[in-house]
Each structure stands twice: as C-alpha cells, then as structure tokens.
Amino acid sequence: MPRPAVLSPNDVRALDEVDRALLAHLVADARITNAALAEAVGVAPSTCLARVRSLRERGVIRGYHADVDPAAVGLPLQAMISVRLQSDARDRLGEFTGLVRRLPEVRDVYFVAGEDDYLLHVATAGTGALRDLVARLNAHRDVAGTVTSLIFDHLRPVPVPGS
Amino acid sequence: MPRPAVLSPNDVRALDEVDRALLAHLVADARITNAALAEAVGVAPSTCLARVRSLRERGVIRGYHADVDPAAVGLPLQAMISVRLQSDARDRLGEFTGLVRRLPEVRDVYFVAGEDDYLLHVATAGTGALRDLVARLNAHRDVAGTVTSLIFDHLRPVPVPGS
DNA sequence: AGTGAAAATCTATAAGC
DNA sequence: GCTTATAGATTTTCACT
Numbered sequence: 308m309p310r311p312a313v314l315s316p317n318d319v320r321a322l323d324e325v326d327r328a329l330l331a332h333l334v335a336d337a338r339i340t341n342a343a344l345a346e347a348v349g350v351a352p353s354t355c356l357a358r359v360r361s362l363r364e365r366g367v368i369r370g371y372h373a374d375v376d377p378a379a380v381g382l383p384l385q386a387m388i389s390v391r392l393q394s395d396a397r398d399r400l401g402e403f404t405g406l407v408r409r410l411p412e413v414r415d416v417y418f419v420a421g422e423d424d425y426l427l428h429v430a431t432a433g434t435g436a437l438r439d440l441v442a443r444l445n446a447h448r449d450v451a452g453t454v455t456s457l458i459f460d461h462l463r464p465v466p467v468p469g470s
Numbered sequence: 471m472p473r474p475a476v477l478s479p480n481d482v483r484a485l486d487e488v489d490r491a492l493l494a495h496l497v498a499d500a501r502i503t504n505a506a507l508a509e510a511v512g513v514a515p516s517t518c519l520a521r522v523r524s525l526r527e528r529g530v531i532r533g534y535h536a537d538v539d540p541a542a543v544g545l546p547l548q549a550m551i552s553v554r555l556q557s558d559a560r561d562r563l564g565e566f567t568g569l570v571r572r573l574p575e576v577r578d579v580y581f582v583a584g585e586d587d588y589l590l591h592v593a594t595a596g597t598g599a600l601r602d603l604v605a606r607l608n609a610h611r612d613v614a615g616t617v618t619s620l621i622f623d624h625l626r627p628v629p630v631p632g633s
Numbered sequence: 634a635g636t637g638a639a640a641a642t643c644t645a646t647a648a649g650c
Numbered sequence: 651g652c653t654t655a656t657a658g659a660t661t662t663t664c665a666c667t
Contacts, residue, residue, distance in 0.1 A: 322542075322543060327543070330536065330538050330543065333535075333536035333538075334535055334536050334538060335535070336533070336534060336535075337500045337501060337534035337535050337536045338500060338501065338534045340642085340643065340644090341643075341644065341645090342642085342643065342644085350651080350652085351651075351652050351653070352643090352644085352645095353645085353646085353647095353651085353652075353653085354651055354652070356644075356645070356646095357651090365542070366539055366542060367538060367539055367542040367543065368536050368537065368538055368539075369537040369538070369539050370499070370536075370537045371499060371500035371501045371534065371535070371536050371537070372496075372497055372498070372499075372500050372534070372535060372537055372626075373493065373496035373497050373500045373531050373533075373534050374531065374532040374533045374534070374535055375493050375496075375497055375530060375531055375532070376529055376530055376531075376532050379485075379528070379529060379530040380485060380490070380493065380530065387580060387582060387589060404625065405628075408625055408626075408627055408628050409627070409628060410627075411627075413627055414626070414627065415578075415624065415625070415626060416623075416624070416625040416626075417550060417591070417621050417623075417624050418621065418622045418623040418624070418625070419550060419619045419620065419621055419622065420619060420620040420621075420622060421619045421620070423619070426550060426619075428580070456582045456583060456584045456586070456589075457582065457583040457584070458580050458581065458582050458583075459581045459582065459583060460579075460580075460581040461578065461579070461580050461581070462567065462571055462578070462579040462581070463571075463577070463578060463579075464571055464572070464573075464574075464576055464577065465568075465571050465572060503659085503660065503661085504660070504661065504662090505659080505660060505661085513635080513636095514635065514636050514637075515636095515637095515660085515661080515662090516635075516636065516637080516638095516661095516662080516663080516664090517634075517635050517636070519661075519662070519663095520634080520635085521634095
C-alpha cells in the first residue's frame, strides 16, 4: 500500500457532509463493508468506494488498525512517562524518536512543548517490566530525566449515535 | 455487533503464535482480507476467520478503527491537558469521565494515578478553540485545575517487518 | 481446532444517464 | 454522481477430519 503523500495545499479540498459521515463510520468500525457504508451515508456503493479511496489517498484516512486490549496480551500495566532530554540532545531528536517508537512497550509517542520533550504511553507486563523500561530510558545518554504516572484506565471517545 | 463480555478468568486462554501473528497483522492493517491474512500467518481461510472471530468475541480485539488525520478534518492543534479534580469530586468520577468522553475535541482519556486525575489528549481547530476548551474544563465545578501542553507530533509504533 | 469446497456476498470496474 | 451490469474476489458456512 503506497504511503499517501503529505497533504499539499492543492489537496486541501473541504470535506463535505458525506465525507464526514464516512469518516465517522470508519472510525467507529473500520471493517464495515462498502455496501453497508454506502447505505448508511446515503450514497451509491460506487460513489462510496471512490470517496473512501480519495480520503485514503489524500491522507485524511491514515490507516486502519485493530484495537487490541493490552491486558489480554499480557501487558496489563499502562503508564505515561514524561521524558526530558538533555539540552544538548536537540540535534538528535529524530534518533531518540525512532528508538522509542521501536520499543515494544510503547503505544503512543507524544512530542510536546514545555519542560518535557516526550510523553510516552506504554503498556507493560507488570511493575518489574515498567521499572526496567524506565531504567533503560533513564540510562540513555540523551535523557535528562523521566516522570512516570500509572494509568488506571484509557478510554476513547464514545461513538456518536448519528454516525 | 455485540459488546464482548469482560474477560473472565475462564476466558483467559493463552494466545499462541498464530493468534499473536494475526493480531500483529490486524494492528498494522485492519482491512487486510481474510484470505490474505490466512496466507500470511499460514492457516486456512476458514481457520483464520474462526480465530479472528474468537479474538474479537473474547475481547482481545476491542474493535477496528480508521485513523483519521486530525489536521485534515480541521483540527490541527493538538494538546495534552492534565486535569486535577476537586478532592470532594471523587464520588462523581464517572460523571466527569462520561462528559469529557463526549467532547468532540477529546481523542483519548487517560485516567491516571498521582497528583492529576486525567490526561486528555485533544485536537482543536486552533489556539482559540483550545483556549475555549480549557476554559470550559476549568469552569466545571469538579475541576480544581488544569495544565495544558501543546503536542507537536503524535506518533504510533512503527509496524514491525515480520508482521 | 483445523480443512477443503460450495454457496452467498461483496468489490471493483465500466458504460450510459 | 447515480444506476445498472458484470466479472472476479472474498466471506462464510458446513460436513468431515
């Protein structure tokens, strides 16, 4: 599957009501069939297919992903780790970013403004694994410090009824 | 689609290699066809279908979602908002949780341990909309205070080659 | 649990409106 | 953009291991 090109100004066509409805349905259920999606938003299947393909190619839809319960795969302990980098590490941001993205425990990397540089949403096997992960991060030469907050629960938005 | 029941201890059967391979592929691409998925993990299509259905029904797979670029739908400014609740609001947690989950700007609700109670990952139309959102949160009777950090970038893990 | 093969659906494309 | 038609894939079931 080709990576969609970055949105250029020329590609920014306003999304209409149909597009927004398509997106809402696909966010709620990415495996809905084209026929069902077309009926739900009130367009012909061929139109629906062309619309969705366009949204994908324009990068509005970045991908489709299964949401796996971390606890069900042996990673019941989630945390948010704030990472502050050394001030002289600013020219190696990409390197560190690539590293943390490849850690199997990391589910989201937020690159933030302010005192901290990263927020890492992680899922681990337990307190021992979390402790090890934090220790490994702190041992990295570019890391000035970390703050770890346990996550009791992670919720996504409720699907709206009219989607 | 029926909501899968909460995992009870009886349902916790260890996932085998095939299950893990299926999950890795579906996380990377939730719209892979059953036939292609079956071939990728080395089982028959019918077996693949039964496995995936079982994972879904057991709650290991919680759903399938399109990943929509917030900037492409007019919400280019992301932020992480820490919310600290009033100490006497502890018996209304569910109420506040339900409220924030329904805000259209909110993409993730992390319920955390520590000084703060929530981390809200939000996407807004711009600085004005973000300011309004923060003001609305602070105006809620249960909110003791908020801290907002801008998000420059939000990355998810890189799909592993062997998936 | 897993498989192969049949039956039911669905996707994808194209032509005409 | 819609409808219709059509070929080709795909999903889904089921009898049998």
